[in-house]
Every structure is written in C-alpha cells, then in structure tokens.
Amino acid sequence: ETGVTQTPRHLVMGMTNKKSLKCEQHLGHNAMYWYKQSAKKPLELMFVYNFKEQTENNSVPSRFSPECPNSSHLFLHLHTLQPEDSALYLCASSQGREGGYGYTFGSGTRLTVV
C-alpha cells in the first residue's frame, strides 16, 4: 500500500443509483484531492480540501458531492450519474497546499455508469 487507500476498486452503477467512493490516508497530510482520469484526456482536478475545508471546486456538476469529515478521509458521493461520468477516479494527498513535493495518489476507483 502506498499510504492512500481507495475503495471500492471497481464500481458499476446505474444512472439512478447513489453510491460513494472512499479515500483514506495515514500520511499526516493536510490536503486531499479528487481527480478524474478519462481515456485520451489529461487528469482533471475536481475538488481540493485543505484542513477539511473545501478550497476548490473545479466546475464539477452537482451530481458529484464531496465530503471531508477529517484530514484523513475524503468521500465522493455520486447520484444520478451519466454514462460520460465513467472514468477512473483518483484520490491524492499532499503536505499542505504546496505541491513542491508532489502528491501521493491512491490506486483509483474504476467507475462504470450503465
């Protein structure tokens, strides 16, 4: 394990379902992030949390709802998704907002919307 754990690893859901993705880090990092990775496209930053406070929402549709109850846990709640939302969702963490030492990523959740 790399220090950032994501569950589930795979998820298939219907467009009317509600599901949640979970991310957990025990690295003592203060900042956590959700990224979306689609085929043939660069990674897209979705949300940023710093010390549990959301500091950035990158124009993400409201059918994606993040939650950060503490600095170690980050959730992404999903509801009424569309097929184009199928992608790999990556969670990352870093020490503070400074990206000088890079981020530590999880292995991602492969989401398929049917």
Added chain:
Amino acid sequence: AQTVTQSQPEMSVQEAETVTLSCTYDTSENNYYLFWYKQPPSRQMILVIRQEAYKQQNATENRFSVNFQKAAKSFSLKISDSQLGDTAMYFCVHSGGSNYKLTFGKGTLLTVNP
C-alpha cells in the same frame, strides 16, 4: 494558466536500452516544480522524479534522469537500462502558482520489450 505538452503518445524500447520521453510546458510562474509520474497497469500513480525550477542541476534518481532546459521550457525524462517493469504511462506534471495546482500532460505510453 499552465499547460504541459507531451508530443509522444506512445513509445517502445528494448530491455536494457535507453529511452527519452519529451515534455514541454508553458508557465507564467517564476517558482514552480516539475515532476514525472508513472502509472503502470496497476493504476497507481507513482512519483518518479522531481525538479525544482530554481535549481539548474538536473535531477537524477537511479536509472532516471531529466534534462531540464528552463529557457526552452523543456523537461525530458531519460530512462537508462530499461526494465520490463518500466512499462507504464508516463505523465509530465507542472506544479506552480499561488496554490501549486498540478497540471498534467496527456501522457506517453512506454512499452519495454524483452
């Protein structure tokens, strides 16, 4: 805004040989960092090497080294003595600005052949 361009969607190399992956970027920042991340089939995004823009010396990590040309905004990755385990998608990443947001290139898929 920062942009990162990787002009080689795919590359291949024979085991034990050397390969260079290209990356150019555009930034308005004076202080920034550059990274190469690899993403093998396991999907884990792994930090390979890090370069601080204010350092002229090229970073080196074992078989991995970079050629950082700040004026030309070029940041190539050289992999020496390629190994089968180096097969992965490689992303060039810029981190800078007031919030040190990561900007990813589209990636280069490297295949190491036996």
